[in-house]
Amino acid sequence: MIYGDKNTGVLVQGATxxxxxxxxxxxxxxxxxxxxxxxxxxxxxxxxxxxxxxxxVYNTVKDAMRDHDIAASVIFVPxxxxxxxxxxxxxxxxxxxxxxxxxxxxxxxMKAIAYARMEGCSVIGPNCPGLLSPGEVKxxxxxxxxxxxxNVGVISRSGTLTYEVVDELTRAGIGQSSVIGIGGDPVIGQxxxxxxxxxxxxxxxxxxxxxxxxxxxxxxxxxxSTNLPIVSYIAGISAPPDKRMGxxxxxxxxxxxxxxxKIARLRKHGVPVASRVSEIPEMVRDLxxxxx
Amino acid sequence: MKLREYEAKxxxxxxxxxVPAGFLIRSADELSAHIxxxxxxxxxxxxxxxxxxxxxxxxxxxxPATAVxxxxxxxxxxxxxxxxxxxxxxxxxxIQHEYYLSIxxxxxxxxxxxxxxxxxxVDIEITAKEHPEAIRTVIANPLMRDIPPFLLRELIGxxxxxxxxxxxxxxxxxxxxxxxxxxxxxxxxxxxxxxxADAKIIVDDNALGRQGxxxxxxxxxREREAEKHGFSYVELNxxxxxxxxxxxxxxxxxxxxxFYGGNAANFLDVGGGAESERVMNAVRLVARxxxxxxxxxxxxxxxxxxxxxxxxxxxxxxxxKVIVRLAxxxxxxxxxxxxxKGYEMLDTMDLVVRKAVEVAA
Numbered sequence: 001m002i003y004g005d006k007n008t009g010v011l012v013q014g015a016t017x018x019x020x021x022x023x024x025x026x027x028x029x030x031x032x033x034x035x036x037x038x039x040x041x042x043x044x045x046x047x048x049x050x051x052x053x054x055x056x057v058y059n060t061v062k063d064a065m066r067d068h069d070i071a072a073s074v075i076f077v078p079x080x081x082x083x084x085x086x087x088x089x090x091x092x093x094x095x096x097x098x099x100x101x102x103x104x105x106x107x108x109x110m111k112a113i114a115y116a117r118m119e120g121c122s123v124i125g126p127n128c129p130g131l132l133s134p135g136e137v138k139x140x141x142x143x144x145x146x147x148x149x150x151n152v153g154v155i156s157r158s159g160t161l162t163y164e165v166v167d168e169l170t171r172a173g174i175g176q177s178s179v180i181g182i183g184g185d186p187v188i189g190q191x192x193x194x195x196x197x198x199x200x201x202x203x204x205x206x207x208x209x210x211x212x213x214x215x216x217x218x219x220x221x222x223x224x225s226t227n228l229p230i231v232s233y234i235a236g237i238s239a240p241p242d243k244r245m246g247x248x249x250x251x252x253x254x255x256x257x258x259x260x261x262k263i264a265r266l267r268k269h270g271v272p273v274a275s276r277v278s279e280i281p282e283m284v285r286d287l288x289x290x291x292x
Numbered sequence: 293m294k295l296r297e298y299e300a301k302x303x304x305x306x307x308x309x310x311v312p313a314g315f316l317i318r319s320a321d322e323l324s325a326h327i328x329x330x331x332x333x334x335x336x337x338x339x340x341x342x343x344x345x346x347x348x349x350x351x352x353x354x355x356p357a358t359a360v361x362x363x364x365x366x367x368x369x370x371x372x373x374x375x376x377x378x379x380x381x382x383x384x385x386x387i388q389h390e391y392y393l394s395i396x397x398x399x400x401x402x403x404x405x406x407x408x409x410x411x412x413x414v415d416i417e418i419t420a421k422e423h424p425e426a427i428r429t430v431i432a433n434p435l436m437r438d439i440p441p442f443l444l445r446e447l448i449g450x451x452x453x454x455x456x457x458x459x460x461x462x463x464x465x466x467x468x469x470x471x472x473x474x475x476x477x478x479x480x481x482x483x484x485x486x487x488x489a490d491a492k493i494i495v496d497d498n499a500l501g502r503q504g505x506x507x508x509x510x511x512x513x514r515e516r517e518a519e520k521h522g523f524s525y526v527e528l529n530x531x532x533x534x535x536x537x538x539x540x541x542x543x544x545x546x547x548x549x550x551f552y553g554g555n556a557a558n559f560l561d562v563g564g565g566a567e568s569e570r571v572m573n574a575v576r577l578v579a580r581x582x583x584x585x586x587x588x589x590x591x592x593x594x595x596x597x598x599x600x601x602x603x604x605x606x607x608x609x610x611x612x613k614v615i616v617r618l619a620x621x622x623x624x625x626x627x628x629x630x631x632x633k634g635y636e637m638l639d640t641m642d643l644v645v646r647k648a649v650e651v652a653a
Contacts (some may be wrong), residue, residue: 069339079498105499106397107438107470110434113402118435158540160592164641167592167619184539186472187402213540216399235543238528238550239559246524246539246561248498249399254417259547277544 001097002178002198002205003124005136006036009069011061011094013085014076015042015052019100023076023141025053030138037136040068061092072096074130074139082126082172083108090119096275097189098139099125106248109187116189121190124182127248129159129185131180142166142179150175152284153199155192155222156211157184157247161235164277165211172281179202186215192222200228207231207287209280210271215249215257216246220265229287232266234259293495293510296339298380300491303469304476307461310487314382320363323381327356327357336363338437339378340371341509348372355385385487390478391451392416393459395432395466397473404432404466406439406459408447412478432463454486455479470499514577521573522563530555531652533578533587533612535571537562537596545590546643554649557584567597571604579610586651588644589616598626606633613651617644 004010010027014020024039031038041064042052048059058064061073074092077085082101089097090112097116104126116123124131130140134149146163148170156162162181169176180195182188192210199205207229212219214236223230237259241243241252252258263273272287274280295303301311314331316339317323326553336359337349345351350371353640354362359381366377390413398405411419411426420427430443444456458479466474473494480489495503497510511519518525524539529548532554536542539561546556558581562574578587591601599622605614606629616637618626629635638644 039534080502103498104365104498105470106472107434107467107499107500110397110403114434119525156540159537160536160538161540161544164541164544164592186397186399189402191400211540213543218399221400233544235540235547238546238556239543240526240528243526244497244524247557250543276548276642278640 001133001136002180002195002202003122003131004139005074005133006034008071008137009037009040010139011062011064011068011073011089012039012042012055012076012138013073013089015055015057016044016046016050017076020044020076020093021052024055024073024250026144027051027074028055028139030144034053034135034137036137036262040070061088061094065092069074069144070094072139073098075099075101077101079103079105083112086112086123087115090116095121097121097123098128098130099131099189100128100140101125102127104185106185106187109185113187113189122194122202124180125185125188127185128183128184128188129162129181131178133178140181142181146170147179148175151177151203151204151206153177153202153208153210154179154211155195156181157213157249158211158235161211161277163292165209165233165280168277169209169284174281174284177202184249188249191218193218193225196222196226196228200226207284209233209284211235212262213247213250214245214259214262215247215251215253215261217257217265219262220269221264223269223271230271231280231283232271232278233277233289234262234266293497293500293508294341295493295495296341296378297337298339298378298493298521300493301488303493304462304465304488304491306463307465309458309476310485311460311491312383312385312487312489314380317363317379317381318377320360320367323359323363327359330381332356333384334359335384337380337382338366338369338376339373339380340374340376342372342374345371349388350376363459378645383487386482386484387489388483390480390529391455392419392474392477393462393479394473394477395462395471398431401431403434404463405507406432406447406463408459410449416477435466437467452481452486458486465493469493470496470503472496473648494582514581518560518577521570521577522560523574523577524563525577526559527535527581528556528558529583530557531583531585533557533581533584534646535562535574535578535587536589536590537558537592541590541592545588545641545645548645549588549649550647552646554645554652557581562591568600568604568607570611571601571630572587572607575605575610575614579608579612581647584612586613586615589614589618590641590644591617596620598623599629602626602629605630605635615648615651617641
């Protein structure tokens with residue numbers, strides 16, 4: 001486990017919205033299945049006293065923290081209020097904040113992340129699907145049915161592409177320790193380096209699949225930072241320059257961050273890079289042959 | 293969204309950064325009225341939404357005698373395929389030295405990065421490669437409204453002190469205008485003082501609304517239409533249309549087309565919740581791209597309802613072939629609906645893409 005386990009009490013901000021309500025249901029169905037605590041409280045300003053799927057809703061994060069033991073949170077509030085939600089949670093003392101919200105202005109994100117760092121808490125996302133540690137905890141929107149428990153960690157800037165990879169791994173009989181989507185924005189809290197550091201300390205994780213895409217060079221930086229065996233895949237070989245490919249952060253700018261040069265740098269560093277998603281399971285097996 | 297030079301200069305002037313005297317014209321005749329304000333040497337700069345316009349002939353020198361004819365010449369040009377509708381007429385500066393200044397969003401530090409070099413006037417990428425020691429950078433704290441003086445001193449070195457003030461002002465522009473790039477290149481010294489000879493501002497697409505922009509000018513017409521439906525859309529020029537859910541999965545579908553030797557016509561991410569109407573709109577939009585011969589639909593997600601997707605594809609009623617890969621809930625129903633109408637549905641990404649490449653060839 002890297003950011004939480006069965007015993008992690010989770011808070012949801014934006015609990016009474018359509019997304020929040022829907023995913024509290026799914027997260028707690030998963031918690032029930034694995035015998036975990038799941039979502040213990042929700043927050044929506046002005047809706048204190050209500051219940052969502054039996055989960056009590058509070059007006060503020062501090063109110064919720066008074067009544068419950070909470071270590072992590074998942075944010076579903078709209079973009080205009082999301083940075084404030086991150087800061088409220090950091091200020092209240094929550095250790096891990098998963099920000100699902102997309103389209104947060106990057107200046108708001110920079111402020112919220114700087115503030116959270118000051119308060120000593122980790123932000124996953126924004127614009128991410130969250131994380132799932134099979135058999136332990138689901139914090140976010142990943143479809144639990146595709147996952148199986150095992151020793152391979154997965155880190156990705158994507159949502160559905162991650163599910164595709166997890167599906168391939170599970171079908172090939174390769175289970176996962178934790179799967180985390182770090183977000184598709186240019187500025188995100190936990191980057192490849194941060195998550196790999198957690199995976200390195202996690203005895204369950206023996207190897208990592210690192211799924212990157214065009215934009216920036218944080219994949220390479222991550223791969224260089226760890227001793228764990230890695231298989232990588234980089235999306236966007238066919239992405240034209242200066243075009244945003246769906247994610248705010250997926251853009252080749254000023255001739256930097258294109259897929260081919262990323263792949264070349266990863267390979268130069270000794271990291272095997274798959275040309276297709278369907279090649280990943282076999283490459284992971286090869287890693288295990290070599291090391292464990 | 294990238295602002296035009298005259299828009300960027302108007303903003304930085306409001307923040308107290310000196311810019312050359314000048315005005316915008318939309319026809320050559322408009323030049324005559326204020327021509328006296330510009331002195332006897334000036335420059336005409338095409339305001340087109342494209343980079344590298346200088347080398348493409350979009351910047352012309354002029355004097356009062358030749359001005360109107362030169363402006364007409366520029367209005368009749370196309371710069372990298374774009375018509376010239378606006379020209380910025382500006383006083384020509386007596387440049388003594390050129391500097392480069394930019395503020396960007398730094399992915400690694402997750403904070404604003406300010407870059408300054410006294411070796412301006414050439415391509416910044418070239419300076420970065422050949423003389424990295426000439427480039428100075430500092431990281432600013434996004435929780436502070438100003439750059440502390442010690443950081444300014446680190447940045448400017450032996451350059452004139454006025455430049456420190458200009459950096460402070462540009463930083464305010466960067467913060468208050470939701471910029472992802474604020475650049476002055478070149479920043480010049482002249483006998484009359486320091487000026488921003490050129491300025492570039494790119495506004496965060498996620499902040500256009502609160503900055504008062506209703507339209508993203510960086511998008512093509514079809515891209516704008518896609519945006520209205522809530523799709524992310526990029527047009528390419530191949531024969532295989534692509535519809536996926538999620539940016540990463542859609543990108544990797546495009547990559548797979550290239551892997552199997554085909555060419556994608558577009559990138560379209562339908563986003564979350566692929567209900568029938570959204571899917572129908574997406575299929576119709578892609579089918580209208582003239583180069584499209586076949587469309588690949590690749591949708592995966594625990595909560596995607598396959599019967600809804602099937603309904604959308606059938607309702608679109610387009611003439612091109614559609615090949616579908618669907619995984620989610622109600623898979624059997626969706627498959628049956630599509631099969632009944634003669635659509636092909638395959639189990640994996642590799643299979644649909646290979647089939648599409650065959651059909652397109």
